[in-house]
Amino acid sequence: MAGKQMExxxxxxxxxxxxxxxxxxxxxxxxxxxxxxxxxxxxxEDIEHILVRHEQGAGHMAEGYARSTGKPGxxxxxxxxxxxxxxxxxxxxxxDSIPLVCLTGQVPTSLIxxxxxxxxxxxxxxxxxxxxxxxxxxxxxxSRIIHEAFRIATTGRPGPVVVDIPKDVxxxxxxxxPPSPVIEQKSYQPKVSGDLDKIRAAIELMxxxxxxxxxxxxxxxxxxxxxxxLLRELVELTGFPITxxxxxxxxxxxxxxxWMGMLGMHGTYEANMAMHDCDVMVCIGxxxxxxxxxRLDAFSPNSKKIHIDIDPSSINKIxxxxxGILGDVGHVLEDMVRLWRASKKTDHSQLADWxxxxxxxxxxxxxxxxxxNDVIMPQYAIQRLYELTKDRDTFITTEVGQHQMWAAQFxxxxxxxxxxxxxxxxxxxxxxxxxxxxxxxxxxxxVIDIAGxxxxxxxxxxxxCAVQYELxxxxxxxxxxxxGMVRQWQQLLHGNRLSHSYxxxxxxxxxxxxxxxxxxxxxxxxxxxxxAITRMVETxxxxxxxxxxxxxxxxxxxxxxxxxxxxxxLPDEASDEAVANAIDAKGRAxx
Amino acid sequence: MNAQHxxxxxAYFMTxxxxxxxxxTLSVLVDNEPGVLARVIGLxxxxxxxxxxxTVSETEHEAHLSRITIVTTATPNVLEQIKSQLxxxxxxxxxxxxxxxxxxxxxxxxxxxxxxxxxxxxxGENRVEALRLADAFRAQVxxxxxxxxxxxxxxxxxxxxxxxxxxxxxxxxxxCRTGIAAMNRGSQGM
Ligand SMILES: Cc1ncc(C[n+]2csc(CCOP(=O)(O)OP(=O)(O)O)c2C)c(N)n1
Ligand SMILES: [Mg+2]
Numbered sequence: 001m002a003g004k005q006m007e008x009x010x011x012x013x014x015x016x017x018x019x020x021x022x023x024x025x026x027x028x029x030x031x032x033x034x035x036x037x038x039x040x041x042x043x044x045e046d047i048e049h050i051l052v053r054h055e056q057g058a059g060h061m062a063e064g065y066a067r068s069t070g071k072p073g074x075x076x077x078x079x080x081x082x083x084x085x086x087x088x089x090x091x092x093x094x095x096d097s098i099p100l101v102c103l104t105g106q107v108p109t110s111l112i113x114x115x116x117x118x119x120x121x122x123x124x125x126x127x128x129x130x131x132x133x134x135x136x137x138x139x140x141x142x143s144r145i146i147h148e149a150f151r152i153a154t155t156g157r158p159g160p161v162v163v164d165i166p167k168d169v170x171x172x173x174x175x176x177x178p179p180s181p182v183i184e185q186k187s188y189q190p191k192v193s194g195d196l197d198k199i200r201a202a203i204e205l206m207x208x209x210x211x212x213x214x215x216x217x218x219x220x221x222x223x224x225x226x227x228x229x230l231l232r233e234l235v236e237l238t239g240f241p242i243t244x245x246x247x248x249x250x251x252x253x254x255x256x257x258x259w260m261g262m263l264g265m266h267g268t269y270e271a272n273m274a275m276h277d278c279d280v281m282v283c284i285g286x287x288x289x290x291x292x293x294x295r296l297d298a299f300s301p302n303s304k305k306i307h308i309d310i311d312p313s314s315i316n317k318i319x320x321x322x323x324g325i326l327g328d329v330g331h332v333l334e335d336m337v338r339l340w341r342a343s344k345k346t347d348h349s350q351l352a353d354w355x356x357x358x359x360x361x362x363x364x365x366x367x368x369x370x371x372x373n374d375v376i377m378p379q380y381a382i383q384r385l386y387e388l389t390k391d392r393d394t395f396i397t398t399e400v401g402q403h404q405m406w407a408a409q410f411x412x413x414x415x416x417x418x419x420x421x422x423x424x425x426x427x428x429x430x431x432x433x434x435x436x437x438x439x440x441x442x443x444x445x446x447v448i449d450i451a452g453x454x455x456x457x458x459x460x461x462x463x464x465c466a467v468q469y470e471l472x473x474x475x476x477x478x479x480x481x482x483x484g485m486v487r488q489w490q491q492l493l494h495g496n497r498l499s500h501s502y503x504x505x506x507x508x509x510x511x512x513x514x515x516x517x518x519x520x521x522x523x524x525x526x527x528x529x530x531x532a533i534t535r536m537v538e539t540x541x542x543x544x545x546x547x548x549x550x551x552x553x554x555x556x557x558x559x560x561x562x563x564x565x566x567x568x569x570l571p572d573e574a575s576d577e578a579v580a581n582a583i584d585a586k587g588r589a590x591x
Numbered sequence: 592m593n594a595q596h597x598x599x600x601x602a603y604f605m606t607x608x609x610x611x612x613x614x615x616t617l618s619v620l621v622d623n624e625p626g627v628l629a630r631v632i633g634l635x636x637x638x639x640x641x642x643x644x645x646t647v648s649e650t651e652h653e654a655h656l657s658r659i660t661i662v663t664t665a666t667p668n669v670l671e672q673i674k675s676q677l678x679x680x681x682x683x684x685x686x687x688x689x690x691x692x693x694x695x696x697x698x699x700x701x702x703x704x705x706x707x708x709x710x711x712x713x714x715g716e717n718r719v720e721a722l723r724l725a726d727a728f729r730a731q732v733x734x735x736x737x738x739x740x741x742x743x744x745x746x747x748x749x750x751x752x753x754x755x756x757x758x759x760x761x762x763x764x765x766x767c768r769t770g771i772a773a774m775n776r777g778s779q780g781m
Pocket of ligand 2: 401452453454478479480481482483484
């Protein structure tokens with residue numbers, strides 16, 4: 001193309017670079033420092049802009065979009081308060097390794113540092129909560145930086161990036177360079193294929209295991225659909241039992257015969273006991289988070305550990321591994337499956353005793369809860385929601401709290417990218433905007449945010465966005481009138497003194513929905529639940545479903561603070577007294 | 592990982608750290624771009640690692656590369672974390688633990704040098720004594736009048752510290768130190 005044609009303004013470059021990187025949707029909110037970009041947005045039709053109601057919402061929408069599609073989510077916000085409002089979502093994406101490209105407006109370069117109107121040190125504020133960030137001071141660097149931003153957000157361990165663009169750079173004219181297949185960057189070269197010798201050693205160790213376990217995580221989902229397929233093959237070939245973190249649900253199907261349920265603080269008894277007693281642990285794309293390991297000095301004391309991760313800093317960070325394989329999960333699994341096939345080891349009989357023990361743990365039925373015909377038990381509500389939506393093309397997001405854990409325990413995920421929840425940061429207010437982002441990418445699918453009565457109030461303003469763009473997201477609130485998870489901890493740790501965890505002056509959610517132009521449904525009887533859920537699913541537009549559930553139900557099983565995997569509090573043992581004494585003085589100081 | 596420094600208050604970092612901390616010198620090759628030093632320092636403060644000395648300067652102008660030398664003290668596990676966390680920073684090209692490298696090369700420790708400027712004011716006996724000791728330490732006088740000297744001294748950290756402590760009673764006024772520059776012996780590059 002002639003050089004002349006590639007000359008354009010910074011604002012035009014932004015749009016061109018987004019198109020060249022395959023962007024179809026962006027989530028944003030205008031303001032003084034991004035008006036030139038908004039002006040360009042107005043004059044084109046390739047990229048659809050979703051106008052949010054708060055920049056945090058834009059960030060979470062982009063996260064939901066990214067997690068359900070595997071593509072990066074793109075955010076556009078103004079300087080100052082626009083940028084600071086998006087910080088929560090950036091940190092959320094950093095902790096859960098979600099690819100986001102966030103463009104922020106900045107005051108003109110000549111005013112930077114002068115405390116100008118709506119100035120803030122965006123790159124300074126976002127440095128610790130992004131994978132990388134840039135302040136673009138020269139319009140001729142703008143296109144290269146945006147292309148680099150996409151590459152860094154989406155490759156290696158994915159994460160959020162920020163490109164801060166001063167207003168004068170948006171107006172300035174310069175030369176646009178298209179994305180180049182040749183990577184000029186010399187630093188940052190993520191390694192995707194694993195060391196074959198280590199993979200061989202891992203296979204040998206796995207072949208001798210008598211009590212193996214696969215513990216998989218969000219890295220499998222991030223690696224792409226192929227990785228989940230390969231994980232399924234590996235499980236099939238080896239006959240190993242498998243558990244997963246909150247982030248990894250769906251990589252292996254919940255209906256699969258080797259599935260043990262989620263592990264960790266609110267994981268199943270069988271998953272945690274098997275983690276504790278195993279002799280070989282294969283950790284695939286997970287990072288030994290503290291919600292997973294429980295007490296570290298008692299964590300799986302007798303096992304050899306294999307850890308596959310794309311991030312070298314995750315290996316040996318928390319738990320020493322015997323074989324650490326650095327590489328993309330998908331690539332490494334491909335090698336593993338191939339090598340296992342070549343070894344022709346198909347006999348699983350040496351695992352028979354292990355499976356017998358697992359069956360005994362399973363029989364303990366750790367997810368049991370008391371049946372109630374008068375009030376809706378929250379677990380029952382999720383079970384019914386699952387039964388009535390599982391045969392549809394459904395995506396689930398959640399907020400943070402007890403409802404999130406019940407969703408993870410009782411909703412069965414069969415496929416990857418169908419489950420979006422804030423794992424690392426635990427951000428209340430994540431689920432609803434995330435659901436909107438999912439719906440933008442999947443207009444005809446059923447997208448449900450399983451919410452809590454407190455969490456939903458953190459980003460409820462986005463209902464206005466859902467109505468505007470006819471995004472028929474369903475908000476399914478397990479309304480227990482409490483910040484249930486906070487109350488549960490206060491019961492466990494603080495002598496049942498329920499300091500500020502009761503939600504007073506709760507809004508009327510049905511009226512709230514109507515005020516926004518959405519539909520409100522309320523249900524408080526188990527007998528009415530199925531009909532009400534069906535009505536929700538069949539409603540064309542967005543719905544708030546106010547599901548009144550047992551107020552004081554708690555989430556079990558649970559590994560109380562400071563306890564090991566084999567020291568779980570099970571639902572049938574969780575008497576008031578057991579709850580009050582579950583955590584000793586030392587554990588009380590912990591989070 | 593930083594349990595040895597302070598309890599993090601998390602249920603799951605309760606294991607008391609028993610390994611002994613070691614002092615290592617790291618060389619970090621980075622793109623010389625705005626904010627890169629802030630990224631490195633932010634990593635150390637954000638994750639609770641400590642910095643005992645830090646120096647930075649552009650070393651290859653055409654390639655826009657800077658070399659950062661960091662001296663840090665941590666347990667072996669944390670040192671491994673520091674190294675991989677540094678490698679995660681996008682403009683970081685390479686991280687070499689010079690202390691580990693020198694052991695591999697069969698040396699005691701890497702070569703480490705520091706430069707200091709030291710201002711001493713005084714008269715009479717003290718002044719004569721200061722000049723005499725400076726000579727013994729091979730410190731140069733780079734500025735002087737009848738009331739003061741400014742000495743320039745280079746050498747190992749221990750030498751500089753010793754020199755400073757000797758100057759203290761002799762009228763020490765001001766100290767400026769560069770921090771450590773370090774490199775391994777032998778013909779190989781980092
Ligand atoms: C932004 C934010 N603030 C505070 C918390 C701490 N927190 C965790 S769960 C929770 C209560 C959630 O209540 P609700 O949404 O009603 O869910 P429930 O536990 O009742 O199901 C709180 C306050 C958080 N996770 N995120
Ligand atoms: Mg609640």
